[in-house]
Amino acid sequence: MKWVYVEDIAAYKDQDVEIRGWVYNKTSMGKVRFILVRDGTGIIQATAFGKDEANPLFARFDALTQESSLIVRGRVREDKRAPGGYELSLAEIEIVQIAQEYPSSPKEHTTPFLMEHRHLWLRSRKQHAVLQVRAEVIRAIRNFFDDRGFRLMDTPILTPSACEGTTTLFETKYFDQAAYLSQSGQLYNEATAAAFGKVYCFGPAFRAEKSKTRRHLIEFWMVEPEVAFADLDDTIALGTDLILFIIERVLSRRRADLEALERDTKPLEAVAGPFPRYTYDDIVPKLQEKGSAMKYGDDFGAPEETILSGLSADPVLITHFPAAIKAFYMQPDAARPDLALGVDFMAPEGYGEIIGGGQRIHDLELLERRIRESNLPREAYQWYIDLRKYGSCPHSGFGLGVERVVSWMCGIKHIRETIPFPRLLYRIYP
RNA sequence: UCCCCGGUAGCUCAAUAGGCAGAGCGGUUGGCUGUUAACCAAUAGGUUGGCGGUUCGAGUCCGUCCCGGGGAGCCA
Incomplete structure (x- = not known):
């Protein structure tokens, strides 16, 4: 499967691709799961549906922490709800490393904390x-x-x-x-x-x-x-x-x-x-x-x-x-x-x-x-x-x-x- | 170097007049089919920057040091 970058994603509409990056954020609704994958060139949302506990995709999703490194594979889909207009339908998650508890959240921080990090x-x-x-x-x-x-x-x-x-x-x-x-x-x-x-x-x-x-x-x-x-x-x-x-x-x-x-x-x-x-x-x-x-x-x-x-x-x-x-x-x-x-x-x-x-x-x-x-x-x-x-x-x-x-x-x-x-x-x- | 402000949970902040140190986020566990900093419930998490002093009692008052932030000055 082809390794592509988020900034080029529009060229791969309806194709199966691989993105290598980090978990910017993730959220789960029970039967629908989202990972914001950051690859250095941009951020794309990867989505998965269902609740099959036997599926390793879901177990791996659950294990992911903020800024964990991973490789995701799936189909590029145009979606108006997605920021940037495209998202990835998840077929596979390959975990590269599970990040330890990340010191900063996407919330507010003070300048000294940010400079220290x-x-x-x-x-x-x-x-x-x-x-x-x-x-x-x-x-x-x-x-x-x-x-x-x-x-x-x-x-x-x-x-x-x-x-x-x-x-x-x-x-x-x-x-x-x-x-x-x-x-x-x-x-x-x-x-x-x-x-x-x-x-x-x-x-x-x-x-x-x-x-x-x-x-x-x-x-x-x-x-x-x-x-x-x-x-x-x-x-x-x-x-x-x-x-x-x-x-x-x-x-x-x-x-x-x-x-x-x-x-x-x-x-x-x-x-x-x-x-x-x-x-x-x-x-x-x-x-x-x-x-x-x-x-x-x-x-x-x-x-x-x-x-x-x-x-x-x-x-x-x-x-x-x-x-x-x-x-x-x-x-x-x-x-x-x-x-x-x-x-x-x-x-x-x-x-x-x-x-x-x-x-x-x-x-x-x-x-x-x-x-x-x-x-x-x-x-x-x-x-x-x-x-x-x-x-x-x-x-x-x-x-x-x-x-x-x-x-x-x-x-x-x-x-x-x-x-x-x-x-x-x-x-x-x- | 000078003036001003600050340091409390991983982060952002509360804590009346000196009297039991708390909340939200993040973490963990569970729930939820469209979330974007999600939401709901439960739960763990503390040497209040260091040292010294006042006091029956200090996060709070005093002294001192350390570390930051804002500004000035300095600045081919």
């Missing part, structure tokens, strides 16, 4: 839907760059020096020396971009910050493109195209998952581009008008992100930040050297910053000066400085946080549900 929580409908969307977002990102001639250049996770402040880095041993878990592949991207023109890296980033918010993970995934000879406007255009592409893919391919999450898709459908664009100088008075207490020269806090989120149905772009609050490698504006040619993309609906990027310094002397002013160890950056000696050119790129985009697509409140095993400030288990 994250390895099992993944089996539930909503978590399944979120992670399907995540997989789609990642696939969309890879397709987007691969189809546009970008080369995937993996950057190291173990790095020899602090790229930014050491307080935000995880330190580990590298034989006899110290090493740090990468916060970003960007500096290495600048090297590969000079070798391949258009590159991207895609991997985990680690931050040892004691951030305890719904928008931060200690370990998160980031895609970072870098393009040689591209300026700030080029990188804004690229980021805009990427976001529109991701939304289109999720809407066209994961609509059923968005429905399972009760995500109102209208705000996603409304995102069109080009995205509204403000300079830092323009946006600060606007924020102050709307009640923000920030002063010129401050970075955005949570209240500012909320106001920015409400300005448009599209993501809102902020450019030309004061150089003092941005990273050392940001290219200053030619006309206003106190401003950096950086851009932040703020997602609508309160999902915060999803892209941060900009143009990098390509002038040797300027970069050396900025490294000195930032009190960074010159030796550690020698290779990075070299890039400005040998065929330097203007270049730009950005980083997009995968989990924040997935949160936004799914319309879920907390970023911890957008990755199978979130690393949080007070949680590293499971």
Whole structure:
């Protein structure tokens, strides 16, 4: 008998098939029995009628517990009463393992309990839907760059020096020396971009910050493109195209998952581009008008992100930040050297910053000066400085946080549900 | 790191003013031919997060520690 998956079941109407999976739930009415069988791709109801105690089918049915693994065989039948439109008329149950008493029921649970059982929580409908969307977002990102001639250049996770402040880095041993878990592949991207023109890296980033918010993970995934000879406007255009592409893919391919999450898709459908664009100088008075207490020269806090989120149905772009609050490698504006040619993309609906990027310094002397002013160890950056000696050119790129985009697509409140095993400030288990 | 909240049965929660620790779900047993978190009946299930204190008596009050949750700050 053919082993099939629930997501393909419609193709097997009125045929005998085999499904391998787990008991999502079961119920019995005396002479009619139902098993909701979950196989990883979907859930189908298997039904059996009768009350023949000699029939091993019924004895096996009775033995099943929640999340027991099993193989069911039977005929696929169209039935309007069944969710999904199809159910399986049971001919045979083969028990693979009887699950011990399952710690969670299909009823309500608190966040600490669910997080403690994250390895099992993944089996539930909503978590399944979120992670399907995540997989789609990642696939969309890879397709987007691969189809546009970008080369995937993996950057190291173990790095020899602090790229930014050491307080935000995880330190580990590298034989006899110290090493740090990468916060970003960007500096290495600048090297590969000079070798391949258009590159991207895609991997985990680690931050040892004691951030305890719904928008931060200690370990998160980031895609970072870098393009040689591209300026700030080029990188804004690229980021805009990427976001529109991701939304289109999720809407066209994961609509059923968005429905399972009760995500109102209208705000996603409304995102069109080009995205509204403000300079830092323009946006600060606007924020102050709307009640923000920030002063010129401050970075955005949570209240500012909320106001920015409400300005448009599209993501809102902020450019030309004061150089003092941005990273050392940001290219200053030619006309206003106190401003950096950086851009932040703020997602609508309160999902915060999803892209941060900009143009990098390509002038040797300027970069050396900025490294000195930032009190960074010159030796550690020698290779990075070299890039400005040998065929330097203007270049730009950005980083997009995968989990924040997935949160936004799914319309879920907390970023911890957008990755199978979130690393949080007070949680590293499971 | 700071502010706020919480920890009682496997889970979700009750327990007047300090006075016998309970219910629903889940488990088990039985019943029921269309259930979707079924329903009906019965039944088992407890070191009230740890330590110390006040009291005739502490789940409840006090101290302290631990573990979580919400928010702020921090945050290429």
